[in-house]
Amino acid sequence: MSLPDDYLRYPMRRRGMDHDRYAYSSLFARKPVLWPGSARVALWIVPTLELFPLDMPIGNVKPAGALDRPYPDLWNYTLRDYGNRVGAARIFRALERRGLKASVAMSAGLVGCYPHLARECVRLGHEIVAHGLDMGHVHAGDLAENVEREWVMQALAKLRAASGQAVTGWYSPAHAETWATLDLVAEAGCAYVCDWANDDMPYRLNTASGKLHAMPHGFEVSDLQLFHVYRKTAGSYVRQVTDQFDQLYREAADHGGRIVTLSLRPWVSGVPHRIAAVEAVLDHILSRAGVWNATGVEILENWTAQQV
Amino acid sequence: MQRKAEPGHYDYLPYFDRPVITWPKGARLAFWCAPNIEHYEINPPRNPMRSPWARPVPDVFGYSWRDYGNRAGVWRMMEVMDRFGVRGSVSLNVAVADHYPEIIEACVARGWELFSHGVYNTRYTYGMSEDQERALIADVKESIKRCSGQDLKGWLAPAITLTDRTIDLLAEAGLIYTLDLFHDDQPMPVKTPSGRLVSVPYSLEINDFTALYQGAASPTDYTDMIIAQFDRLYAEGAEGGRVMCLPLHPFLIGQPHRVR
Numbered sequence: 001m002s003l004p005d006d007y008l009r010y011p012m013r014r015r016g017m018d019h020d021r022y023a024y025s026s027l028f029a030r031k032p033v034l035w036p037g038s039a040r041v042a043l044w045i046v047p048t049l050e051l052f053p054l055d056m057p058i059g060n061v062k063p064a065g066a067l068d069r070p071y072p073d074l075w076n077y078t079l080r081d082y083g084n085r086v087g088a089a090r091i092f093r094a095l096e097r098r099g100l101k102a103s104v105a106m107s108a109g110l111v112g113c114y115p116h117l118a119r120e121c122v123r124l125g126h127e128i129v130a131h132g133l134d135m136g137h138v139h140a141g142d143l144a145e146n147v148e149r150e151w152v153m154q155a156l157a158k159l160r161a162a163s164g165q166a167v168t169g170w171y172s173p174a175h176a177e178t179w180a181t182l183d184l185v186a187e188a189g190c191a192y193v194c195d196w197a198n199d200d201m202p203y204r205l206n207t208a209s210g211k212l213h214a215m216p217h218g219f220e221v222s223d224l225q226l227f228h229v230y231r232k233t234a235g236s237y238v239r240q241v242t243d244q245f246d247q248l249y250r251e252a253a254d255h256g257g258r259i260v261t262l263s264l265r266p267w268v269s270g271v272p273h274r275i276a277a278v279e280a281v282l283d284h285i286l287s288r289a290g291v292w293n294a295t296g297v298e299i300l301e302n303w304t305a306q307q308v
Numbered sequence: 309m310q311r312k313a314e315p316g317h318y319d320y321l322p323y324f325d326r327p328v329i330t331w332p333k334g335a336r337l338a339f340w341c342a343p344n345i346e347h348y349e350i351n352p353p354r355n356p357m358r359s360p361w362a363r364p365v366p367d368v369f370g371y372s373w374r375d376y377g378n379r380a381g382v383w384r385m386m387e388v389m390d391r392f393g394v395r396g397s398v399s400l401n402v403a404v405a406d407h408y409p410e411i412i413e414a415c416v417a418r419g420w421e422l423f424s425h426g427v428y429n430t431r432y433t434y435g436m437s438e439d440q441e442r443a444l445i446a447d448v449k450e451s452i453k454r455c456s457g458q459d460l461k462g463w464l465a466p467a468i469t470l471t472d473r474t475i476d477l478l479a480e481a482g483l484i485y486t487l488d489l490f491h492d493d494q495p496m497p498v499k500t501p502s503g504r505l506v507s508v509p510y511s512l513e514i515n516d517f518t519a520l521y522q523g524a525a526s527p528t529d530y531t532d533m534i535i536a537q538f539d540r541l542y543a544e545g546a547e548g549g550r551v552m553c554l555p556l557h558p559f560l561i562g563q564p565h566r567v568r
Contacts, residue, residue, distance in 0.1 A: 141364035198375035244565035
């Protein structure tokens with residue numbers, strides 16, 4: 001039960017990160033960003049539409065909401081499917097009534113079973129973000145690089161064909177990546193990923209094959225985390241998300257434009273007893289001056305133009 | 309190594325009717341705040357007794373969540389502590405001084421104490437030989453001296469992982485307090501073969517890691533817990549000084565919705 005000698009050797013103990021994917025940077029030591037119209041906060045709304053196949057394998061990374069009861073797990077299958085059938089419609093309506101656009105992360109498999117979803121996103125002016133093939137295809141562990149490349153290419157191809165959009169945002173199922181994911185999505189023409197939880201602003205990622213940035217996903221105040229993982233009430237959700245907004249809004253006065261990301265799973269917050277909480281959060285945010293609602297690609301382009 | 313049924317680190321002392329502890333200026337309560345400034349490695353070596361990450365590496369979800377503390381959370385936490393005039397005693401993974409020296413410079417400039425939380429939070433003491441443990445203590449001592457000029461006084465084992473030897477080795481190395489024992493609300497002597505060692509109350513109850521992360525408390529509930537902890541210890545402080553520790557992790561408490 002003893003440890004090898006090299007357990008106390010630290011080859012990556014050095015200035016900066018213990019890897020080469022990005023550089024260390026303090027959020028408060030950066031050049032302030034100025035959003036259009038001198039807005040304090042960019043409001044980035046990310047509804048995430050997930051396909052959980054009835055026969056999905058459960059590997060060593062289990063996405064939240066996975067079908068983990070014995071087959072056929074109709075309990076969980078239909079609860080998730082409810083999100084794509086009913087919850088999404090409810091969320092899209094809440095956004096449309098407020099004139100808001102979003103970046104809709106979508107399992108590419110939904111293009112096959114619910115083709116109207118991509119069309120609806122296009123009609124409403126939403127950006128489509130690739131959310132993998134489906135929730136049974138998790139990019140993790142020792143997934144072979146050629147297999148993963150195929151998954152990335154297929155997912156992007158399906159969503160690009162269905163929407164006519166460039167689709168340059170990537171959000172891995174379950175926030176999971178392999179060592180190769182960033183290289184592969186950059187190679188496939190993506191401009192940003194939403195998997196990294198370490199910042200409130202975009203930052204540059206190093207890849208073998210092209211420019212890529214991390215966009216802040218705000219998962220700690222996502223409906224998934226607060227309702228599904230932490231089991232909070234609607235009142236607690238509203239309080240925590242509006243506190244998040246208020247803090248970043250206040251910070252923006254001294255440190256430049258901030259981003260507030262609202263991550264929504266229709267199977268979580270598109271249910272009748274929670275949708276009002278989402279609407280309350282939106283109305284709180286929209287009641288403040290200096291809020292710029294934009295898609296991920298718009299926020300990233302604006303931010304990038306200010307980094308020279 | 310033979311396992312023991314009791315740790316043997318301390319004797320029993322009834323909680324009430326003890327010799328009275330007197331704090332400076334007649335204070336009832338010694339309040340201290342312990343920011344845990346940590347680095348979790350993206351690709352740490354295996355330890356047979358504990359896997360560092362829940363998922364296969366790279367665990368982007370877990371790694372980047374912790375990394376939030378060093379990029380954003382720690383700076384927000386410092387601003388709040390400055391505003392309230394609260395100094396910290398830092399539970400430090402000493403490799404942070406190599407990775408992000410600006411964070412340590414900011415702590416030292418504020419007059420904060422640095423104590424040991426090992427080298428990385430992904431290097432566990434479980435399974436270390438006596439020589440390895442001595443080497444770890446020596447590394448931490450030297451690292452803290454180099455980055456702050458401070459002499460190492462206290463120890464919270466990395467990720468609270470210990471061996472049966474750890475406590476004795478700390479005393480032998482000249483440290484004066486340990487934070488790894490949670491058996492009391494006052495400082496207590498620790499029995500060691502060499503040197504003198506005191507157990508200082510830390511907390512796994514009003515720790516943001518146990519309350520917010522493991523316990524899923526809302527920020528409002530967490531605030532209520534901390535106030536209740538304070539109110540009771542303050543009241544008891546009329547009978548003799550008490551200690552209240554508020555351990556914080558920048559990747560949790562430094563989130564915008566919690567720092568307020």
